[in-house]
Amino acid sequence: MDFDCIFNEDCLEGMKRMPDASVDCIVTDPPYMLENQGGGFWSKNEDPKANTYNSRGTRKGMDRLGDIKDGITDEVLDEMCRVMKRINIYIFCSQKQIQQYLDYFVTRRGCNWNLLLWHKTNPIPACGNKYLNDTEYILFFREKGVKVYGSYDTKRTFYVSLRNQEDNVRYHHPTVKPLQIIRNFVLNSTIEGG
Numbered sequence: 001m002d003f004d005c006i007f008n009e010d011c012l013e014g015m016k017r018m019p020d021a022s023v024d025c026i027v028t029d030p031p032y033m034l035e036n037q038g039g040g041f042w043s044k045n046e047d048p049k050a051n052t053y054n055s056r057g058t059r060k061g062m063d064r065l066g067d068i069k070d071g072i073t074d075e076v077l078d079e080m081c082r083v084m085k086r087i088n089i090y091i092f093c094s095q096k097q098i099q100q101y102l103d104y105f106v107t108r109r110g111c112n113w114n115l116l117l118w119h120k121t122n123p124i125p126a127c128g129n130k131y132l133n134d135t136e137y138i139l140f141f142r143e144k145g146v147k148v149y150g151s152y153d154t155k156r157t158f159y160v161s162l163r164n165q166e167d168n169v170r171y172h173h174p175t176v177k178p179l180q181i182i183r184n185f186v187l188n189s190t191i192e193g194g
Helices: 011-016 062-069 074-083 095-108 165-171 179-189
Strands: 026-028 088-093 112-120 135-142 158-161
Touching: 011 074, 026 074, 026 179, 074 095, 088 095, 088 179, 095 112, 095 135, 135 179, 158 179
Parallel strands: 026 088, 112 158
Antiparallel strands: 088 135, 112 135
């Protein structure tokens, strides 16, 4: 498997072809657990104020997501841990997934962890019967002994920026992550040439 390429495939299938302990760090934005009842999600051509639901009581738009609206399984996390030299991973997640990841990485695997935040100053105006989706959570897990490099300028625990609407449309992703955040994670958790 080439490691200087971008693969457009199911990540679990791709990781299964990777050798054990071959990755220094993972930065991932896996599927979130999304609300399928109440406010907060609608299809592109649907008026969010219309509260349009299908026959199962699920907001239209959720139907298109299939299984990815349910987050990820431990099978995927197991595979990520297998390919990492030592656990050293950043996971963008929804608030509902924090407990799953803490149980997996802290309780079961004994990792250290940090909660990092990205505050969007222009969140999607879908709030219905809940607070705005103006914050994304990033959990950083690392095995004991894994160093955090970087500098004072790269070790922020929160970021404030606009949601990148232009790239969201270009790449068909609801929240393209700011390059500065990703850059800092790479600087903080890898060594040059690693």
